[in-house]
Amino acid sequence: MQLFPCPFCGPRDEREFHFAGEIGKTRPDTTGEVSAEDWARYLNTQRNEKGRVREVWMHLTCSELFVMERDSVTMEVLSSTPLREDVE
Numbered sequence: 135m136q137l138f139p140c141p142f143c144g145p146r147d148e149r150e151f152h153f154a155g156e157i158g159k160t161r162p163d164t165t166g167e168v169s170a171e172d173w174a175r176y177l178n179t180q181r182n183e184k185g186r187v188r189e190v191w192m193h194l195t196c197s198e199l200f201v202m203e204r205d206s207v208t209m210e211v212l213s214s215t216p217l218r219e220d221v222e
């Protein structure tokens with residue numbers, strides 16, 4: 135078991151969290167027609183980078199979204215920031 139740091143609740147069991155997506159993905163512009171392929175690419179394709187990554191996670195207990203920066207190789211958590219405060 136690994137502890138993930140919720141910026142609102144503190145360190146909690148990883149099973150209390152849900153991965154919500156990678157930072158930096160651009161949602162298709164829905165003011166026009168969006169092809170099924172573009173939606174599929176947006177929803178299902180991940181960069182799955184090796185090393186330092188920034189991701190959106192949800193703590194299911196408090197229902198808050200936050201940005202967690204972690205090393206995908208060592209699984210070390212480097213930081214967690216409320217999504218509304220993330221400025222990058």
Ligand SMILES: [Zn+2]
Pocket residue numbers: 140141142143144193195196197198
């Ligand atoms: Zn929380």
